[in-house]
Amino acid sequence: KKRGPGKVGIIVAVVTLAAVLALIIGLLVWHFHCKSDLKSQKIYTGSLRITNQVFVDAYENSDSAEFKELANQVMAQVRTKFKLICFGSVIAYYESEFAVPAGQEAAVDQAVNTSMRFTQHAKSSAEKIITSPGFPDKPYAPDSFVQWQLRGDPGHVLKLSFDTFNLEENCSNDFVRVYDSLVAVDKHLMEEECGFYSPSNPLTFISSRNVMLVTLVTNKEENFPGFRAQLACGGKLSGTSGSFKSPNFPSYYPPNKTCQWDIEVPDGKYIKLRFPKFMVSTGSLNHCSEDYVQIVGKSTLCGQQPANTMVTVNSNKMTVVFKSDSSQVDRGFNATYEVFEPTDPCPDKFQCDNKRCVNPSLRCDGWNDCGDSTDERNCKCDASMIQCRNGFCKPMFWRCDGVNDCGDDTDELNCGCKSGEFQCKNNQCVSEKLKCDGNRDCKDGSDEDGCSRDMCKDSTFMCSNGKCITKPNPMCDGQDDCGDGSDESNCNCGKKAYTKSRIVGGQDADVSEFPWQVSLHVKNTPHVCGASIISEQWLVTAAHCVQDDAKIKYSQPGTWEAYLGLHTQKEKPKSTKRLIKQIIPHKNYNSYTYDNDIALMELDSPVTFSETIRPICLPAATDVYPAGETVTISGWGATREGGGGATVLQKANVRIINSTVCDELMSGQITSRMTCAGVLSGGVDACQGDSGGPMSIFSNERMYLAGVVSWGDGCARRNKPGIYTNVPKFRAWIKEKTGV
Structure with a gap:
């Protein structure tokens, strides 16, 4: 009979059984409890359409109050019920993310750090560029995921062109995907690309609507330069009206650019296209083969077209192509389109031959409102107008002013002068007062015939050798009229740094285009008046700028500071600042009539001339500016009557206006020391804040200070020109006070 197991064997068996039971229990607990805490990350994407909302740009910013308010409304709606929505104005794209397992935080942090998302809102007039991170300075990062959400305006499609594309050859490692949606849904995938594509054969994608998604995914090895892509200008336009413009307008468009806009309006309607501003370079060939705008099948435009140039097509479709080459660029254009009924192209208006529509009240008013003069042809004039023999009507105040306004001399026949x-x-x-004053006020100079006077009085140019010069504009014309060269000395003035071609109706000046322009500030205040540099230490401004009022002593030099070489008011620290040493207003300045409205300012220390700081040339006392001559005004004044000042220096071209006509328009307030200039049809003028600034004229390859901005009746009003101090009348006074 065998012996049973001893005590040691029993203990071993019990311990072994207990260990097995513990292991089984532990596995069961882990399986039913701990394992249930593991979570795999899931991301769901989709979109829904909101029917009762109109999209606004603020919805692009998830931190905006508008976005949050709409999101709360959508969340509340989804909680109560969910249904398929098929129509509407706002599409909401969403992603749902779930947490990752515990212990994987470092991996998630790394994934987040190499994930980026960008959004771009493409405009039809502006080129948008997207690049892989680091391009072109360094390769894209390893283990990264980058998204670009692209959106265009309603009614447009997006065109994305990769002019540089250089990724790893194997698409299982690094790749770019382009989706016809804002979410990465396979059914909207347009293409997955990798490898290299030549710039001469760029990758191009066109969306079916106004959204697109681009993603870049990279692995850990072999990183490449990456890509650059452009959201092209142009696009599809629809609806009954709309607008578009050249890239960067009103700044200069880029070279080598092509944009196309396809416009489609409802069936049965025609399209009327209008260009409020149009400045497209003709280049060196001076015709429309370099830069142009083509209305396909209709016409091609280039150069500087009249404001509101109009083109119509007898169709509900129009294609507009803009092209620039590699030579000169210009400001470009802005354009609007609208529909019209084929049977009534100008509802309640007069239709010009050039298809422009104008108010019927402008017909036969003496102004070329159409641009082709068709509103002024075959007119029957009332008693307040001159009836020209050629059928035009002209304002009566132009009669007998020495200018052939009719075009057939009707307005200059049978003229007799008034007392x-x-x-x-x-x-x-x-005026009798202008006879023998040394100026050719008559166009034929007959007011100076037979005058016995000292030919070297203040009104003429006297050479250093005592010789007197009577010919107009003898200074700096390249000819030694004096014989001692004194008329050709001191000619380092009036030169622009560039030759490109608060002003109402003007445009931004180029940087350093007017290096003599000065911005005058009362200390610690914004721009007050303008001034012009005439030497290293002297400025010319208006006397009315330096008249005291109840609060500020404008006549005191310590009140002012002058900024030279300034282009944008926000960049004052980059300009040259000077304080004022003395102010010399003209002793005969009349604060009621603004006669003799000129003053001099001496800087506390001389300035060094440079590309951005140069003097303007001073005219000779004999200089005369005939009616019709083009002059340029510049300043930071108000850009509309009653408006605020400009940030960027403005410029505009206006024309000298006959003094007799101007005196009648301004109710007899014009003196011989004033010059009138403007556009009598309105729209272009100096305004508040431009006072004291220059009216310059181009002569002998230089700019001369023809006038100082003085006064006017409002800003840019019809039949109300701007009034400027006639600088030639004060040439001797300037010489006396400054030595310049």
Whole structure:
């Protein structure tokens, strides 16, 4: 009979059984409890359409109040019920993310750090560029995931072109995907790309609507330069009206650019296209083969077109192509389109031959409102107008002013001068006070014939050798009229750094285009008045700028600071600042009539001339500016009557206006020391804040200070020109006070 197991064997068996039971229990607990805490990450994407909302740009920013308010409304709606929505104005794209397992935080942090998301809102007028992170300075990062969410305006599609594309050859490692959606859904995938594509054969994608998604995924090895892509200008436009413009307008468009806009309006309607501003370079060939705008099948435009140039097509579809080459660029254009009924192209308006529509009240008012003069043809004039023999009507105040306004001399026939006026040999009438004043106020100079006077009085140019020069504009014309060169000395003035071609109706000046322009500030305040540099230490401004009022002593030099070389008011620290040493207003300045409205300012220390700081040339006392001559005004004044000042220096071209006509328009307030200039049809003028600044004229390859901005009746009003101090009248005074 065998012996049973001893005590040791029993203990071993019990311990072994207990260990097995513990292991089984532990596995069961882990399986039913701990394992249930493991979570795998899931991401769901999709979209839903919101029917009762109109998209606004603020929805692009998830931190905006508008976005949050709409999101709360959507969340509340989804909690109560969910249904398929098929129509509407706002599409909401969403992603749902779930947490990752515990212990994997470091991996998640790394994934988050190499994940980036960008959003771009493409405009039809502006080129948007997207690049892989680091491009072109360094390769894209390893183990990264990058998204670009692209959106265009309603009614447009997106065109994305990769002019540089250089990724790893194997698409299982690094790749770019482009989706016809804002979410990465396979059914919207347009293409997956990797490898290299030549710039001469770029990758191009066109969306079916106004959204697109681009993703870049990279692995850990072999990183490459990456890519650059452009959201092209142009696109599809629809609806009954809309607008578009050249890239960067009103700044200069880029070279080598092509944009196309396809416009489609409802069936049965025609399209009217209007260009409020149009400045497209003609280049060196001076015709439309370099830069142009083509209305396909209709016309091609280039150069500087009149404001509101109009083109119509008898169709509900129009294609507009803009092209620039590699030579000169210009400001470009802005354009609007609208529909019209084929049977009534100008509802309640007069239709010009060029298809422009104008108010019927502008017909036969003496102004070329159409741009092609068709509103002024075959007119029957009332008693307040001149009836020209060629069928035009002209304002009565243009009669007998020495200018052939009718075009057939009707307005200059049978003219007799009024009391107090001198009749020139060409029948022009000028004030008796202008006879023998040294200026050719008559176009034929007959007001100066037979005058016995000292030819070297203040009104003429006297050479250093004592010789007197009577020819107009003898200074700096390249000819030694004096014989000692004194008329050609001091000619380092009036030169622009560039030759490109608060002003109402103007445009931004180029940097350093007017290096003599000065911005005058009362200390610690914004821009107050303008001024012009005439030497290293002297400025010319308006006397009315330096008149005291109840609060500020404008006449005191310590009140002012001058900024030279300034282009944008926000960049004052980059300009040259000077304080004022003394102020010399003209002793005969009349604060009621603004006669003799000129003053001099001496800087506390000289300035060094540079590309951004240069003097303007001073005219000779004999200089005369005939009616019709083009002059340029510049300043930071108000860009509309009653408006705020400009940030960027503005410029505009206006024309000298006959002094007799101007005196009648301004109710007899014009003196011989004033010059009138403007656009009598309105729209272009100096305004508040431009006072004291220059009215410059181009002569002998230089700019001369023809006038100082003085006064006016409002800003840019019709029949109300701007009034400027006539600088030639004060040439001797400037020389006396400054030595310049």
